[in-house]
Amino acid sequence: NAGVTQTPKFQVLKTGQSMTLQCAQDMNHEYMSWYRQDPGMGLRLIHYSVGAGITDQGEVPNGYNVSRSTTEDFPLRLLSAAPSQTSVYFCAIKGVAGGAGELFFGEGSRLTVL
Amino acid sequence: AQRVTQPEKLLSVFKGAPVELKCNYSYSGSPELFWYVQYSRQRLQLLLRHISRESIKGFTADLNKGETSFHLKKPFAQEEDSAMYYCALGAGTASKLTFGTGTRLQVTL
Numbered sequence: 001n002a003g004v005t006q007t008p009k010f011q012v013l014k015t016g017q018s019m020t021l022q023c024a025q026d027m028n029h030e031y032m033s034w035y036r037q038d039p040g041m042g043l044r045l046i047h048y049s050v051g052a053g054i055t056d057q058g059e060v061p062n063g064y065n066v067s068r069s070t071t072e073d074f075p076l077r078l079l080s081a082a083p084s085q086t087s088v089y090f091c092a093i094k095g096v097a098g099g100a101g102e103l104f105f106g107e108g109s110r111l112t113v114l
Numbered sequence: 115a116q117r118v119t120q121p122e123k124l125l126s127v128f129k130g131a132p133v134e135l136k137c138n139y140s141y142s143g144s145p146e147l148f149w150y151v152q153y154s155r156q157r158l159q160l161l162l163r164h165i166s167r168e169s170i171k172g173f174t175a176d177l178n179k180g181e182t183s184f185h186l187k188k189p190f191a192q193e194e195d196s197a198m199y200y201c202a203l204g205a206g207t208a209s210k211l212t213f214g215t216g217t218r219l220q221v222t223l
Contacts, residue, residue, distance in 0.1 A: 035213075040123070042200060042215040043158075058210065090158065103150075103211060105158040 003027060006091050006106035013081045013113045021076040021109050023091030029104070031094040032074040036060065036087040037108070043090065049074055081113045116141040116205045120214035127191050127221055135186040135217050137175075137201030146204035147177055147184040148211065153197045161186075161199070171195070191221045 007022045023032065033048035035058075045058030049068040063085060065077040078085060091106040117140040127133055139145055149161040162170045164177040164184060175186045184201060201214040 033210075040215055042118075042120075043213040045210055045212075048210060059212075092158075102160045102163075103158075107157055 004091055004093055004104055004106040006089075006109050008109060009107065010110050011112070013078075013111065015082060015113060017081050019078050019081065019111075021078075021089055021091075021111070023074045023076065023106060024072055025074075025091075025093050025104075026072065027093060027095070027104065028071060029093040029095050030071075032068065033058070033092050033094075033103075034064070034066065034074070034076045035090045035092060037090060038087050046076065046089075078111075081111075083113045085111065086113045087111060116145075116203050116212045118201050118203045118212050118214035120199075120201055120217050122217045123215070124218045124220065127219070129193055129221055129223050130190050133186075133188040133191045133195065133219065133221075135199050135201075135219065137184045137186065137214060139182050139184065139201075139203045141182075141203060141205050143205060145177075147175070148202040148204065149173070149175055149184075149186050150200045150202055150213075151197050152200070158200070191219075193221050193223070195219055196221045 005024045030051050034046040035043040037043050044060045046064050047066040049055045052068050052071050055066050089109045092103040094103050119138045147164040150158050151161045152158045173188045177184050198216050198218050200216045202211040204211050
């Protein structure tokens with residue numbers, strides 16, 4: 001039982017390139033989300049999903065795209081990478097879509113955009 | 115809009131000294147507050163939540179609605195407490211957590 005698996009762990013991109021960060025879970029949790037972590041900024045919510053076929057924007061959605069075709073997967077797409085997207089990205093899941101509950105985090109994906 | 119403020123980027127204490135990590139929030143409704151911790155080379159994980167009123171690893175946190183605070187406390191710091199601590203606010207359904215900027219706790223001998 002891996003919980004939340006993120007790939008890749010590290011990635012270097014050139015400005016303008018596109019890529020997808022993968023998030024997979026084996027806990028059958030409804031809620032999945034993507035955060036970015038930047039020094040002095042804490043964690044900021046990019047996009048989230050309360051179930052398959054349902055996604056919504058968080059605090060900083062610009063430049064990112066998501067989809068949720070299955071319960072298990074929630075990929076984050078960078079359409080045209082910019083240096084401002086250099087960050088550490090975390091996928092986090094929760095058992096129920098609403099109400100207080102524990103967020104389970106992945107190990108993070110460190111992205112550098114040159 | 116909700117906001118979480120952690121005023122200290124770094125808190126350095128000696129082993130055995132008391133610890134207080136400050137967290138203030140802004141939210142007009144009924145908040146749900148959490149503390150998450152990230153140890154070196156480990157995933158971010160839940161430390162405690164206000165509704166549980168529990169003590170985890172010797173840490174406690176009390177929600178003070180009058181002062182809109184949820185400070186994290188421990189009477190005697192241990193070396194293994196050194197980590198990054200994030201205060202988080204859940205509003206409404208609490209699915210969307212708003213995190214503070216984090217405080218790095220450094221416990222030295």
